Amino acid sequence: xxxxxxxxxxxxxxxxxxxxxxxxxxxxxxxxxxxxxxxxxxxxxxxxxxxxxxxxxxxxxxxxxxxxxxxxxxxxxxxxxxxxxxxxxxxxxxxxxxxxxxxxxxxxxxxxxxxxxxxxxxxxxxxxxxxxxxxxxxxxxxxxxxxxxxxxxxxxxxxxxxxxxxxxxxxxxxxxxxx
Ligand code: CTP
Ligand code: MG
Numbered sequence: 001x002x003x004x005x006x007x008x009x010x011x012x013x014x015x016x017x018x019x020x021x022x023x024x025x026x027x028x029x030x031x032x033x034x035x036x037x038x039x040x041x042x043x044x045x046x047x048x049x050x051x052x053x054x055x056x057x058x059x060x061x062x063x064x065x066x067x068x069x070x071x072x073x074x075x076x077x078x079x080x081x082x083x084x085x086x087x088x089x090x091x092x093x094x095x096x097x098x099x100x101x102x103x104x105x106x107x108x109x110x111x112x113x114x115x116x117x118x119x120x121x122x123x124x125x126x127x128x129x130x131x132x133x134x135x136x137x138x139x140x141x142x143x144x145x146x147x148x149x150x151x152x153x154x155x156x157x158x159x160x161x162x163x164x165x166x167x168x169x170x171x172x173x174x175x176x177x178x179x
């Protein structure tokens with residue numbers, strides 16, 4: 001299939017995850033998901049960067065953007081069909097799970113960073129940018145017939161998008177560090 005179609009299909013699926021990941025810092029959350037507890041290695045389980053408020057806002061924003069896609073599907077899919085491909089038919093449940101997958105992936109990313117001895121906010125190239133994408137596509141694959149290429153394209157593109165977005169978030173003061 002056409003590379004552009006694959007790109008659009010990947011984007012169609014990942015939008016709720018991008019929204020979830022992008023909105024989490026805006027909650028300025030304080031209540032830690034790990035309740036401040038330590039793991040067996042004496043380090044934080046997840047750290048102060050994973051909060052209930054961030055998780056809640058992420059799921060809300062991700063689902064909201066996904067609902068917008070559900071709403072736009074009847075308008076957009078005929079255009080896609082005209083071009084020669086078909087958009088995934090999303091539902092409120094599937095987009096919620098894509099957002100949830102993103103946040104689970106993000107938490108697993110933080111868990112791994114803490115086990116590696118990296119402090120909250122310390123850079124972990126690729127892991128920082130891709131943890132949520134992995135989680136989102138994994139959860140999406142339970143609902144939608146994803147093509148490997150559309151997933152691979154987003155694994156390649158996301159670090160660039162993420163870097164740009166984080167830089168902007170840092171400048172706006174919602175993100176402590178520019179990554
Ligand atoms: N955030 C949150 N709750 C979540 C996820 C994210 O409150 N469940 C907020 C935190 O303010 C966090 C910011 O979003 O600092 C950006 O997330 P991320 O870059 O993943 O966190 P880091 O601070 O870099 O922490 P880590 O080292 O654990 O990745
Ligand atoms: Mg992270």
